[in-house]
Amino acid sequence: MVDPSKSPRSGQARPADPPDSPFSVGYTEPKHVQLSANEPFALEAGGSLRDITVEYETYGSLSPKRDNVILICHGFSADAHAAGWDRNVPAGRTWRSKGPGWWDAMIGPGKPLDTNRFFILCSNFLGGCFGTTGPASINPVSGKSYALDFPVVTVGDWVRLQAKLLDVLHLPRIFMVVGGSMGGVQALEWALQFPERVERAVILAASPRLSAQGLAFNAVGRQAIMNDPNFHAGNYYAASPPTQGLGVARMMAHITFLSEQAMHAKFGRRLQDKSKPDFHFGVEFQVESYLAHQGRIFAERFDANSYLYLTRAMDYYDAAQQWGGGDLIEACRRIQSKIMAVSFATDWLYPPADCKEFALAMCRAGKSVTYVDVPSRFGHDAFLVETAPVSRLLRAATGGPW
Amino acid sequence: MPQNFDQLLVDLIHRWNNSTAPRRSEAAGSRWQDPLIEQIIPDGASVLDLGCGTGQLLARLVARKRIRAQGIELDPDMVFQSIERGVEVFMTDLDTGLQGFPDHSFDYVILEETLQTLRRPIDVLEEMLRVGRVGIISFPNFGYWRVRAELLLTGQMPRTPALPYQWFNTPNIHLCTLQDFLQWAHSRNVQINQGHSLVNGQVRPLQTGDDLDAEEVLLVVQRS
Numbered sequence: 337m338v339d340p341s342k343s344p345r346s347g348q349a350r351p352a353d354p355p356d357s358p359f360s361v362g363y364t365e366p367k368h369v370q371l372s373a374n375e376p377f378a379l380e381a382g383g384s385l386r387d388i389t390v391e392y393e394t395y396g397s398l399s400p401k402r403d404n405v406i407l408i409c410h411g412f413s414a415d416a417h418a419a420g421w422d423r424n425v426p427a428g429r430t431w432r433s434k435g436p437g438w439w440d441a442m443i444g445p446g447k448p449l450d451t452n453r454f455f456i457l458c459s460n461f462l463g464g465c466f467g468t469t470g471p472a473s474i475n476p477v478s479g480k481s482y483a484l485d486f487p488v489v490t491v492g493d494w495v496r497l498q499a500k501l502l503d504v505l506h507l508p509r510i511f512m513v514v515g516g517s518m519g520g521v522q523a524l525e526w527a528l529q530f531p532e533r534v535e536r537a538v539i540l541a542a543s544p545r546l547s548a549q550g551l552a553f554n555a556v557g558r559q560a561i562m563n564d565p566n567f568h569a570g571n572y573y574a575a576s577p578p579t580q581g582l583g584v585a586r587m588m589a590h591i592t593f594l595s596e597q598a599m600h601a602k603f604g605r606r607l608q609d610k611s612k613p614d615f616h617f618g619v620e621f622q623v624e625s626y627l628a629h630q631g632r633i634f635a636e637r638f639d640a641n642s643y644l645y646l647t648r649a650m651d652y653y654d655a656a657q658q659w660g661g662g663d664l665i666e667a668c669r670r671i672q673s674k675i676m677a678v679s680f681a682t683d684w685l686y687p688p689a690d691c692k693e694f695a696l697a698m699c700r701a702g703k704s705v706t707y708v709d710v711p712s713r714f715g716h717d718a719f720l721v722e723t724a725p726v727s728r729l730l731r732a733a734t735g736g737p738w
Numbered sequence: 739m740p741q742n743f744d745q746l747l748v749d750l751i752h753r754w755n756n757s758t759a760p761r762r763s764e765a766a767g768s769r770w771q772d773p774l775i776e777q778i779i780p781d782g783a784s785v786l787d788l789g790c791g792t793g794q795l796l797a798r799l800v801a802r803k804r805i806r807a808q809g810i811e812l813d814p815d816m817v818f819q820s821i822e823r824g825v826e827v828f829m830t831d832l833d834t835g836l837q838g839f840p841d842h843s844f845d846y847v848i849l850e851e852t853l854q855t856l857r858r859p860i861d862v863l864e865e866m867l868r869v870g871r872v873g874i875i876s877f878p879n880f881g882y883w884r885v886r887a888e889l890l891l892t893g894q895m896p897r898t899p900a901l902p903y904q905w906f907n908t909p910n911i912h913l914c915t916l917q918d919f920l921q922w923a924h925s926r927n928v929q930i931n932q933g934h935s936l937v938n939g940q941v942r943p944l945q946t947g948d949d950l951d952a953e954e955v956l957l958v959v960q961r962s
Contacts, residue, residue, distance in 0.1 A: 733821075
């Protein structure tokens with residue numbers, strides 16, 4: 337979701353483990369598999385896709401009984417490179433040379449998601465722009481990029497495609513599925529769509545549906561992109577992409593990842609490189625400079641069309657509607673996995689109350705549940721930044737009876 | 739039990755003068771109630787522990803009685819410790835936390851040493867008897883003779899092993915006596931199935947006179 341090295345830190349974060357560290361999974365290489373070459377992959381919203389490429393990475397070794405699989409679901413702007421260092425940085429993803437995978441703090445030998453014990457797999461979702469088929473991919477029918485001809489994809493589709501990937505790899509059972517933010521939403525969908533395949537699900541900074549406020553933020557982001565003069569109804573691949581609009585969308589989204597408290601602590605009202613204002617509409621305050629920077633680097637590495645599709649997947653997801661005819665308790669009756677739901681106190685993108693409502697629905701469905709609201713001032717980012725409590729929870733989640 | 743105030747006063751002063759310093763009634767780390775609760779709860783029951791602390795009791799019941807366990811706790815540090823023990827815990831405020839739990843969705847609901855810390859103890863009691871078939875409640879008896887004597891004779895807020903806090907740092911905001919509780923139970927058609935008292939560090943069945951003798955009590959209750 338967020339590049340953790342650019343986020344305000346809580347102070348307990350350790351420096352990244354270099355590839356030769358005993359705590360690092362070392363050098364990694366993305367793997368690719370072709371799915372649905374013969375029969376089309378039908379999509380929830382209608383339509384279908386053929387010849388889907390899925391990019392994924394794995395760490396650790398599969399046990400002989402194939403019972404030690406942990407599936408990591410990544411968030412909005414992340415990719416399948418969850419841990420370790422690229423042996424060869426994939427084309428167009430130069431930022432990856434600067435640090436390890438996005439959840440390296442949690443994944444590795446002796447780390448909370450311990451590669452000495454578990455076979456860990458992370459795959460890039462459908463519709464994104466980091467290796468798995470998405471709107472920038474070539475449409476086999478037209479020979480050009482799909483652009484907006486790409487079908488609408490949903491969280492349900494993502495999970496069904498991941499399940500197909502696991503089928504191909506002969507991994508019928510998942511010991512634990514875990515993710516944060518949109519990754520948490522996928523973890524929940526896994527427990528609902530494939531109750532018999534998932535033993536444990538850990539859902540961080542996510543909820544069964546996005547709030548009206550969340551929908552509103554996404555709507556503004558999409559408008560920023562679609563109103564960029566370079567957008568050309570999504571057909572910009574041969575020309576200049578709508579980086580201005582995408583940058584603005586990201587600036588606004590970035591506000592939703594932080595909290596008022598965290599932003600105040602990091603920037604306050606301080607001016608950027610000056611002691612008094614110049615009275616113009618350029619960058620004056622530090623927070624403006626920071627957001628502009630975040631928008632710029634994001635626009636360089638992300639595909640605007642993917643942004644549209646992914647926010648829509650986020651918008652449409654409603655676990656109660658999908659699995660309980662509108663009744664979340666009914667939906668929860670399907671779940672057979674042990675559930676750990678974790679919210680972060682100052683998260684206003686997936687607010688604690690929504691996560692708690694899900695946990696309560698589990699109780700109402702007659703199931704035991706673990707729900708924690710982690711005290712934090714880091715807003716939505718907390719699921720990546722608060723490494724100490726998240727480590728404790730993940731260690732417990734992979735251990736003994738939990 | 740003394741019949742009038744004169745007799746009660748004489749009795750209290752007599753006990754006060756002949757008493758030694760109160761000793762800790764519990765072994766560190768495990769509460770006197772826990773073995774009793776383990777005896778009361780049958781194999782395979784579903785158990786909700788309100789204010790489950792670090793999850794010690796539930797972990798014990800899961801291991802020895804194969805119960806379906808659910809804890810509720812508000813303190814983040816205790817919640818983490820419960821999870822690390824392998825106990826399923828729902829982090830929420832008890833004063834509102836049971837709203838929406840279905841009627842009789844647990845065989846047993848436990849409220850151990852927590853009643854007196856609640857903002858709305860009666861609401862929680864009513865809720866626990868709705869959500870559970872049987873309630874197990876333990877609390878320090880504020881009618882215990884030492885509590886009465888200490889306030890009466892020293893003029894200071896009572897401190898005992900069961901009530902170790904100072905007036906300014908106590909989490910106990912709704913203390914009651916055994917008599918108070920029994921009166922409430924009677925008025926609400928709540929029947930006491932069993933009672934146990936902690937007297938001089940020993941656990942024994944509840945008896946007449948325990949409003950003065952019992953330092954703490956454990957009651958098994960049910961809506962009649």
